[in-house]
Amino acid sequence: MDLAKIFLVALLVNNVVLMRFLALCSYVGMTNDVGQSVGMGFAVTFVTVLATAATWPIYHFLLVPMGLTFLKILVFILVIASLVQLVEFYLKKNIPGLYAAMGIYLPLITTNCAILAVTFENIDYGYSFIQSIVYAVGVSLGYLLAMVLLAGVRDRMKTSPVPKFLQGTPILFIASSLLGVAFMGFSGLIK
Amino acid sequence: MKSLWKTFKQGIIYENPLLMLMIGLCSALAVTSSVANGLGMGLAMTFVLLFSEIVISIFRKVIPNSVRIPIFIIIIAAFTTMVDLVMKAYFPDLSKSMGVFIPLIVVNCIIMGRVEAFASKQGVLPAIFDSLGMGLGYTWVMVAISAVRELLGNGSVAGIPLMPASFQPILFFILPPGGFLVFGLFISFNIWLKGRMDKTAKERA
Numbered sequence: 001m002d003l004a005k006i007f008l009v010a011l012l013v014n015n016v017v018l019m020r021f022l023a024l025c026s027y028v029g030m031t032n033d034v035g036q037s038v039g040m041g042f043a044v045t046f047v048t049v050l051a052t053a054a055t056w057p058i059y060h061f062l063l064v065p066m067g068l069t070f071l072k073i074l075v076f077i078l079v080i081a082s083l084v085q086l087v088e089f090y091l092k093k094n095i096p097g098l099y100a101a102m103g104i105y106l107p108l109i110t111t112n113c114a115i116l117a118v119t120f121e122n123i124d125y126g127y128s129f130i131q132s133i134v135y136a137v138g139v140s141l142g143y144l145l146a147m148v149l150l151a152g153v154r155d156r157m158k159t160s161p162v163p164k165f166l167q168g169t170p171i172l173f174i175a176s177s178l179l180g181v182a183f184m185g186f187s188g189l190i191k
Numbered sequence: 192m193k194s195l196w197k198t199f200k201q202g203i204i205y206e207n208p209l210l211m212l213m214i215g216l217c218s219a220l221a222v223t224s225s226v227a228n229g230l231g232m233g234l235a236m237t238f239v240l241l242f243s244e245i246v247i248s249i250f251r252k253v254i255p256n257s258v259r260i261p262i263f264i265i266i267i268a269a270f271t272t273m274v275d276l277v278m279k280a281y282f283p284d285l286s287k288s289m290g291v292f293i294p295l296i297v298v299n300c301i302i303m304g305r306v307e308a309f310a311s312k313q314g315v316l317p318a319i320f321d322s323l324g325m326g327l328g329y330t331w332v333m334v335a336i337s338a339v340r341e342l343l344g345n346g347s348v349a350g351i352p353l354m355p356a357s358f359q360p361i362l363f364f365i366l367p368p369g370g371f372l373v374f375g376l377f378i379s380f381n382i383w384l385k386g387r388m389d390k391t392a393k394e395r396a
Contacts, residue, residue, distance in 0.1 A: 019367045021221035025214065025300060070276065073294050074268040081264065113217050113298050117291045124291070165379050169213065173375025180368030 003134045005190060006127075010138030012186040016114050017146035018179055023114035027147060028172060030105075037151040041144030043105040045137070047087065048115045051080045052136040055119040056129055076119050081110045114143055149179055195320045202324025208301045209332040210381040215301035218292045219333060220370040226349040229337030230330065231285045232292065235278065237326025239270045239296050241319065244310040248318035251311050263306050264297070271297040301329060332377070339373050340364045 016022050023044075030040045055076050063069050088106045091099040109115065118139050122132040153175050162171050206212060209219050218236070222228040246266050247254070254262050275293045278286040286293060296302070305325055310318045338348050344365035346354035354360075363369045 021217050021367065021370065022295075024216040024220065028213070028216070070272060073272050073275065073297055074265060077264055077268055077297055078261070081261070113295045116298055117295060120291050120294055165383060166375070168382070170375045170379035170382070173371045173378065177368040177371035177375065180366075180371055184366065184368065 003131065006131055006134050007138040009190055010135050011142045011145070012183065013190055015142045015146055015183050015186075016117075016139045017143055018176065018183045022117050023112050023143060026108065026112060027150065027176075028169070030108075031147055031151040031154055034148060034151040034155065037147040038144070040105045040108075041140075041147045044109060044112060044114065044143055045140035047080075047084060047106070047109050047112075048118055048136045048140040049133060050083060050087065051115050051119055052122060052132050054079055054083055056122060056132050059123055072120070072123065076116060080115060080119070084110050114139065146179070150176065153179070195317060198317055199320045199324040202321065202326070202328040203331070204328070206325075207328045207332060207381075208304075208325055209329060210378060211385075212304075213378070214304055215299045215329065216374075218295065218299065219329075219336065220367075220374055222289050222292055223333055223337035223340055223370060224344070224365045225288075225341050226334060226337045227285065228288055229333040230349075231278075231282065232289060233326070233330025233333040235274045235293060236296060236299065236301070236329055237323070239267065239274055240302050240305060240326045241322040242270045243267045243302055243306055244318040244322040245315060247306050248310040248313060248315045254311070259311065260307075263303065263311075267302055267306070268297045301325060336370075336373055336377060340369060344369060 010016070014020055017024065017027050026040060026044075031037045058075065058079060059069070059072060063072060063075065068075075084106055088099075091106075118136050122135060125135075127135060150172070154172070157171065157175070166174060202208070208214055209216065215236075218232055222232045243263075243266055247263060271294060274296065275286075278289075278293055305321065309321045313321070342348050342353060343361050344363070346352055346358050346360045361369075364373065
């Protein structure tokens with residue numbers, strides 16, 4: 001499977017939010033304005049790639065030789081949680097500018113299901129290390145794309161007359177449904 | 192006894208995790224394309240919730256406050272691993288169609304939320320009732336959503352065809368965008384229902 005195909009499928013055809021319903025909590029909660037959604041999107045991209053780079057070697061060089069593959073749920077979540085902490089410390093001390101931009105999103109990321117899902121899927125699909133990284137980048141940029149799209153739609157919705165029975169959260173899901181219909185058009189992109 | 196019953200009822204209706212608190216949404220939309228999947232996910236979730244709450248409630252006095260979150264995660268991950276392995280062994284088809292969502296129970300906000308807010312402060316008996324209430328509250332909403340989606344998208348409920356033969360299945364409802372639409376309407380209905388309940392409660396008072 002070539003890398004461009006993995007990337008495109010992860011980014012558009014199987015968009016992580018709109019087609020696969022992962023990371024919905026932050027998708028609904030963090031899209032109040034476009035700037036915030038971009039910050040969250042890049043923070044997730046950063047951590048997803050790091051988490052993939054950390055969990056893939058741990059699984060293949062540590063858990064498989066020792067016959068401990070059944071521990072992967074436990075190990076992966078602990079690795080991601082501690083990784084997020086380390087990244088937070090490092091950014092706070094060395095790159096305060098970047099920390100100010102995305103530091104507040106980092107604690108929320110530990111329980112972002114998209115990241116954990118990517119690390120599991122890299123194992124389940126039998127990807128090589130390079131393929132895993134490409135897959136991680138594709139998925140998390142797909143997340144960024146969906147976040148920015150919904151944030152844009154919500155911006156417009158603030159000034160539009162929404163029917164009374166859909167005001168608040170329901171309209172978000174209806175809008176996501178329409179975005180999803182648009183994304184289904186991409187399914188013809190890859191055979 | 193009365194307060195236990197009240198705890199149980201909280202999860203099913205007044206603090207329903209999906210419709211009222213709106214947490215743990217990912218799995219609620221992803222696996223509800225058929226009733227079998229929705230029910231399986233609901234029961235798996237109830238199992239993990241029940242045992243995590245029992246264990247954490249038993250050990251609540253010995254778990255140091257500063258490291259409680261990692262300890263909770265380890266306990267939840269242990270029960271999730273059990274569910275994952277049992278599903279793979281005894282229900283391979285169901286496990287395959289739910290895919291990555293079974294291991295993802297571990298980061299489901301419902302479990303972490305209940306464990307942190309309830310089990311770490313209350314005794315074992317209330318924790319059991321709370322987890323059963325929340326778990327069944329989650330399960331009934333899952334089954335309700337998947338029944339609507341399966342009926343419209345496939346013309347059947349739990350695999351039993353209900354629609355007349357001339358019915359043309361609306362594939363849209365089984366596909367991802369249909370999930371968003373049905374769930375949005377469910378929340379809308381729930382808000383309406385809650386508004387009415389508040390109104391009658393006020394009139395009575």
